[in-house]
Amino acid sequence: MAPLLDTLIVPITSLGGAQDIAPPAPLTVLCSTRVILPGVETPASIVISPTTGKITNIIRSIPDPSAFPPGTIYHDYSPKVIMPGLVDAHVHLNEPGRTEWEGFETGTRAAAFGGVTTIVDMPLNAIPPTTTVENLNLKVKAAEGQCWVDVGFYGGVIPGNEEDLVPLVKAGVRGFKCFLIESGVEEFPAVSANDLAKAMEKLKGSPTVLMFHAEMLPPLSMSVGDSVLHGDPPLAPAGPLDAYSTFLASRPPAFETYAIEEILSLANIAPSLQLHIVHLSAKEGIPIVRAAQEAGVKLSAETCFHYLTLAAEDIENGDTRHKCCPPIREGSNRDDLWGALREGLIETVVSDHSPCTAGLKMLKEDGGDGDFFQAWGGISTVGLGLSVLWTDGRKRGVSLEEISLWTSYKTAKQVGLLGRKGCLEVGWDADILVFDPEAKFTVTSSDMHFKNKVSPYENKTLTGKVCETWLRGHQIYSVDGGFDEKTGASGVMLLEPRARPN
Numbered sequence: 001m002a003p004l005l006d007t008l009i010v011p012i013t014s015l016g017g018a019q020d021i022a023p024p025a026p027l028t029v030l031c032s033t034r035v036i037l038p039g040v041e042t043p044a045s046i047v048i049s050p051t052t053g054k055i056t057n058i059i060r061s062i063p064d065p066s067a068f069p070p071g072t073i074y075h076d077y078s079p080k081v082i083m084p085g086l087v088d089a090h091v092h093l094n095e096p097g098r099t100e101w102e103g104f105e106t107g108t109r110a111a112a113f114g115g116v117t118t119i120v121d122m123p124l125n126a127i128p129p130t131t132t133v134e135n136l137n138l139k140v141k142a143a144e145g146q147c148w149v150d151v152g153f154y155g156g157v158i159p160g161n162e163e164d165l166v167p168l169v170k171a172g173v174r175g176f177k178c179f180l181i182e183s184g185v186e187e188f189p190a191v192s193a194n195d196l197a198k199a200m201e202k203l204k205g206s207p208t209v210l211m212f213h214a215e216m217l218p219p220l221s222m223s224v225g226d227s228v229l230h231g232d233p234p235l236a237p238a239g240p241l242d243a244y245s246t247f248l249a250s251r252p253p254a255f256e257t258y259a260i261e262e263i264l265s266l267a268n269i270a271p272s273l274q275l276h277i278v279h280l281s282a283k284e285g286i287p288i289v290r291a292a293q294e295a296g297v298k299l300s301a302e303t304c305f306h307y308l309t310l311a312a313e314d315i316e317n318g319d320t321r322h323k324c325c326p327p328i329r330e331g332s333n334r335d336d337l338w339g340a341l342r343e344g345l346i347e348t349v350v351s352d353h354s355p356c357t358a359g360l361k362m363l364k365e366d367g368g369d370g371d372f373f374q375a376w377g378g379i380s381t382v383g384l385g386l387s388v389l390w391t392d393g394r395k396r397g398v399s400l401e402e403i404s405l406w407t408s409y410k411t412a413k414q415v416g417l418l419g420r421k422g423c424l425e426v427g428w429d430a431d432i433l434v435f436d437p438e439a440k441f442t443v444t445s446s447d448m449h450f451k452n453k454v455s456p457y458e459n460k461t462l463t464g465k466v467c468e469t470w471l472r473g474h475q476i477y478s479v480d481g482g483f484d485e486k487t488g489a490s491g492v493m494l495l496e497p498r499a500r501p502n
């Protein structure tokens with residue numbers, strides 16, 4: 001039993017008399033025949049320190065409870081799967097300012113329900129946006145005491161805020177997002193090539209990631225896929241406003257490819273700065289990303305649960321729950337995204353949870369007219385992602401190890417949290433979920449803990465359910481016991497500046 005020795009050594013906490021020595025808090029040991037460790041699924045027992053909430057030992061077997069000190073909290077979850085908590089690196093929690101769309105309490109509760117133990121909050125849709133340190137401080141203040149999971153923050157790049165960027169890095173933002181097309185909210189304008197050049201100059205020596213909403217209007221005379229824009233105003237609808245096909249045609253793949261080309265044309269300004277395409281939707285972007293990576297450009301890409309699991313041809317007219325930008329494309333496009341993901345070219349999968357009040361979705365059942373052009377663009381998903389991805393992924397032969405890599409390890413890497421988050425390793429936070437890969441459930445409002453229960457996944461039957469979520473060694477949610485309301489929201493703000501190298 002040599003591997004157990006480390007675990008059984010009780011630290012000397014006091015040099016005083018025996019009566020001064022508080023009894024050590026009990027260890028927690030979580031075991032299963034199926035544990036997702038780096039690069040392998042294996043029987044294992046995860047030993048957790050009650051004081052630090054960190055993993056102190058990983059034993060590649062399942063010892064009897066009697067092998068541990070008396071009082072040890074011991075759970076054997078076999079045959080359910082123990083996995084690292086998800087790190088959802090793209091979530092919009094619109095507090096303060098648009099808290100009726102989403103807030104820290106509801107958004108992070110929804111995350112905890114779905115085994116997401118870290119979220120990284122996007123810089124836009126709250127008012128003010130996270131474009132200065134002062135604004136970041138307002139966000140952090142709004143978040144404090146409300147978070148069920150750990151929360152990191154992105155900063156935003158907008159025209160004219162280049163002097164704010166390095167101070168934001170120093171204040172602990174995990175990266176930056178900017179838009180090359182209108183963002184949907186007036187306080188977060190798109191940047192020009194000139195603005196971007198300034199931002200890249202400022203950020204080129206910093207340990208951070210510059211992320212792009214890569215949609216851009218090509219010049220009017222330019223060929224867009226098979227068609228040519230004959231002077232029509234860009235984005236103008238050509239067909240019924242409640243038809244998904246009209247919306248899809250208004251944001252063609254060329255918007256994405258043109259934007260990625262534009263980004264690459266500036267990459268030489270900051271060759272050591274990590275660049276990242278958020279929510280890649282168009283398969284046409286894949287060869288461009290591949291060529292750039294092969295040429296040595298530091299470019300990574302993410303896609304979202306919805307681009308991998310939903311398809312344009314299945315979206316009914318007026319069903320604006322599916323509206324997001326860039327749009328969900330055809331099933332064949334979806335297949336290519338899966339291919340790029342499995343090849344490792346797209347590295348991460350995130351929710352892009354970007355909710356709004358139900359009314360802003362303009363659904364006919366809410367008295368709206370189902371107009372895709374007026375409806376808010378954004379999909380509500382946080383906390384449903386693992387089940388959504390597993391439901392489709394398993395049919396494609398995808399393993400939970402791969403899913404864990406895309407949704408935990410690689411996302412943690414993207415935002416500079418490796419060493420603490422993203423996988424089950426000794427010395428890292430014990431952020432853990434227990435997953436029943438065979439359980440089936442139909443999504444109802446009781447599975448959606450985000451504020452506005454409007455999601456394309458409602459009424460869909462999913463395979464695989466999160467049974468428990470543990471944050472830094474403490475159980476925050478279980479399917480049987482619900483949320484730990486007694487302890488309450490115990491998430492912390494992840495504001496330690498990123499370390500070098502990137």
Ligand SMILES: NC(=O)NC(NC(N)=O)C(=O)[O-]
Nearest residue numbers: 183184213324325354377378
């Ligand atoms: N203002 C937004 O939240 N936009 C978001 N909207 C989407 N994806 O439809 C995004 O991430 O671009």
Ligand SMILES: [Zn+2]
Nearest residue numbers: 213278279325
């Ligand atoms: Zn975006």
Ligand SMILES: [Zn+2]
Nearest residue numbers: 090122352354
């Ligand atoms: Zn987003």
